[in-house]
Amino acid sequence: MSTVTEKAAVERQGVPHYRMFIGGEWVDSDEQYEVINPATEELVATAAKGTTAHADAAVAAAKRSFEEGVWRNTPPVERAAVLDRVLATLASRMDELAELGSRECGFPLRLSQAISVGFPLMHIQHFADLTRAYEWERPGPVTGQVLNAQLVRREPIGVCLGIVPWNFPLVLGAWKAIPALAAGNSVVIKVDEKTPTAQLELATMLREAGLPDGVYNVVTGDGETVGAHLVAHPDVRKVSFTGSTEVGREVMRTAAETIKKVTLELGGKGPNIVLDDADLDAAVDGSLYAFLLHAGQACESGTRLLLPTALHDEFVERLIARLKTLKIGNPLDAGTDIGPVMNAVQRDRILGYIERGKKEGATLAHGGTSPSGPGFEKGFWVEPTVFTDVTNDMCIAREEIFGPVLSVLRYDSVDEAIKIANDTEYGLSAGVWSQDVQRALDVARRLQAGSIWINDWHNISQHMPFGGYKQSGNGRELGPDALDEFTEEKAITIDLTGHVSRRAYGLVIGTPPATA
Structure with a gap:
């Protein structure tokens, strides 16, 4: 293991390393x-x-x-001051980091x-x-009777591990690293090999802001080896993982061997x-x-659209007409609405689901393939795809x-819609559209999901807790209690x-003998 100097990246053969x-x-x-740039297949770094x-x-x-x-003993106000300095640096690098996000992740520029x-x-x-x-x-x-003085303290846990996925690397990495640091912990972040740069750039910002050496560490490596090794490590006391439900199960099983605290934010199939x-x-x-943000590569996407039968045909017609006005293409073009998917594996997986949907009897109403022609000679592309005549037992609904695939399901009563919505192993997100807010609230209260948006989607506010029901995970990120996940409570x-x-010792050792 060799060390080199100051910046996260050095030039090597014309690209950052x-x-x-x-x-x-x-x-x-x-x-x-x-x-690799998913739009062009060019080497980014x-x-x-x-x-x-x-x-x-x-x-x-x-x-x-x-x-x-x-760091643990640094007063909270001074820890917050370090974060303030990070914020100033991050803001000053907005254009640079937005372009890097487009080139590395495929975000359209304005989304990036x-x-x-x-x-x-x-x-x-x-x-x-x-x-x-925070009330430390x-x-x-x-x-x-007032015979005791009692205090409840919140203290840092120790070494906190964050495992960050490829789809939203900086913001999801911040959810894992920053509250852990704010609480006084030391942190190890394991980045995804497809999108490693954001957390390494954050390391430079934290270091320049005055974070002591060793408090924030970033490693790369394959998930099956390095990620699993970190989760099993006996000196890691907390794991925060965002990723698939399948891998989340493995994380939970492994963490159970040493009884680690675990926060899991996993898959979704938002109704x-x-x-x-x-x-x-x-x-x-x-x-x-709801289903096209980042070409559908968001766990809380709204991928099951439930329409009343009387409204179904008109709504689908309007949806597809609007879909045809969207621009797919180069993420660095300011007019682009939808970019590529992450890589060939992801593209082929999505196209495979589209074929399964057709074989199961769903109607392909729009899209269903990779776009071709100028601008699409390279890169990993999937057209926005809409299926109708979907039933909730089909794989594309479950x-x-x-990816950018929407399953449209019919319902005849609100009770039926709620039953369909809740008939899933997932429970991360849901949405309700109505001009009657009270009516929408009545539906929202019956849905089994951690985040429910009324007349909106993807509205992830830092002031609201985010996390899932059922196999969409456990624990919450963001919200007013975000630091609780990264602290131990001591009485x-x-x-x-x-x-x-006046004490209870006599219950065990009897009355003390009289003294002369």
């Missing part, structure tokens, strides 16, 4: 990953390919920094400005504000219910937005496709009776 960040040093490896030895070194650095206590920079800015600001306002210690409840009194213009555009009780006879 990113190293890992371990114990305050930039660490390279013998092997490397290629980071290379990145060190980490091993389990790098993972061990990162955990050791984090554990050492936590035990030394330099929001996802790669805008959301991280808002969410990190929220975590900084929480750090200043509070009086305990008064019970019976989007249009009631018969919905504003159709808003509902049509909102339903497109399994997470993770301290002080006996104030002033005399041994």
